Amino acid sequence: MKFLFASLAADGHFNPLTGIAVHLRQKGHDVRWYTGEAYAGRLSEIGIPHLPFRRAQANTDRSMAERFPERARLKGPALIRFDFEHVFVNNTEPYFEDVREINSGFPFDILVADAAWMAARLVRDALGKYVIGIGPGTLLATSPDVPPNFAGLRPARTPAGRLMHRAMAGVMDRMVLAHGRELYNQVLRKHGLPPVTGSVFDEFYSGQHVVFLNGVPGFEYRRREMPPRARFVGMLRPGGTATATVPAQLSKVAGRRVILISQGTIDNDDPGKLIVPALQALVPSGALLVVGTGRKNTDALRRRFPQENVVIEDYVDFDAVLERAEVFICNGGHGSVLLSLSHGVPIVAAGVREGKNDINARVEHFGVGVNLRTEAPRAEQILRAVERVLGEPSYRRRAGDLRAELASYRPLEIIDEYLDREVELVRAV
DSSP, X not given: OEEEEEOOSSHHXXXXXXXXXXXXXXXXXXXXXXXXXXXXXXXXXXXXXXXXXSSSOOOOHHHHHHXXXXXXXXXXXXXXXXXXXXXXXXXXXXXXXXXXXXHHHSOOSEEEEETTOTTHHIIIIISOOEEEEEEOSSOOOOOTTSOOTTSOOOOOSSXXXXXXXXXXXXXXXXXXXXXXXXXXXXXXXXXXXXXXXXXXXHHTTTSSSEEEEEBOGGGSOOOSOOOTTEEEEXXXXXXXXXXXXXXXXXXXXXXXXXXXXXXXXXXXXXXXXTHHHHHHHHGGGTOEEEEEOSSSSHHHHHHHOOOTTEEEESSBOHHHXXXXXXXXXXXXXXXXXXXXXXXTOOEEEOXXXXXXXXXXXXXXXXXXXXXXXXXXXXXXXXXXXXXXXXXXXXXHXXXXXHHHHHHTOOHHHHXXXXXHHXXXXXXXX
């Protein structure tokens, strides 16, 4: 069969889908990928033809900073509204027109799209294609049982607390997201489709035939009802060959504590937000500190921290390091948090923007680490958090529970079984 993958031009939306794409290609399917130009090289590495955005905008942090310098000053509801409209909704029509043009030369059978790629309903209902969604991050579907999205809150414990959360969610829907929803509905109406009347967050899980969720129930807030089209498949690992470094020092760490530090691959221009204070806090401990910079400021950091217990690389083989690590210090990217938990390694998390506050709230809620609730922690905050995680066995025990749950899932087998069951329906669409 012919598969077209589509994703936002962002690592957190692109990477979780790559393992599926490589798997399908290896099974003999014709797989191609529609996304921003920045991912052409990565797709070439994994052997997937790249179909670049033509009309759509690749909204990376850098391009957004250049086009919308005012975004840097926004926070809270103002930032949520801005990103929802400019990053997600405004690309809906361009995405659809690009894909319709692609279909004329590559008549694909199935679209596999990151769930936040908002042209899925159009491809399903206006173009008549079978659509599979991939939920790359936390579950955003609304429920009276869970706090509002992007607030960094844990579930309420009292009726009054739940009432407050529902009120906050209502304000979010009516005042923050209402204009973006109307822009989205204008596109739907243009193509003869009914408008969305409920929460736009629910649209991420209803415009497809099925949505596979990256993760497990044990790292999601309990809710009485799941979105009917959504199902957990476990951790979706990126596909392709590894190009990361395995530090030589790992072979000589017997009896020595190992701590992994990462500021992610997106918000890593300023290492002073997390990497620098983490190293300042922990170099005196004598632990082996392994830092992955994402190819930002690597040489400068090496000059600043030349100590023998510090290893700084562009890219680090996280699996190899996490096999020996006792703590992972990060800003709360969903993929890296799941990877850490897949090794049973507890977390110290410092991140707020772009939904990281919700991920880190789960780290706290499920007792698998410490949430510092800030973008820029001080060295002493990091030191206290690491000492707490190392000193309280419950963190490693709970991370170990999630390790077992994650290990019980076989994502690619689950997806294969679904496709085998639905193949006749796919052909009938």
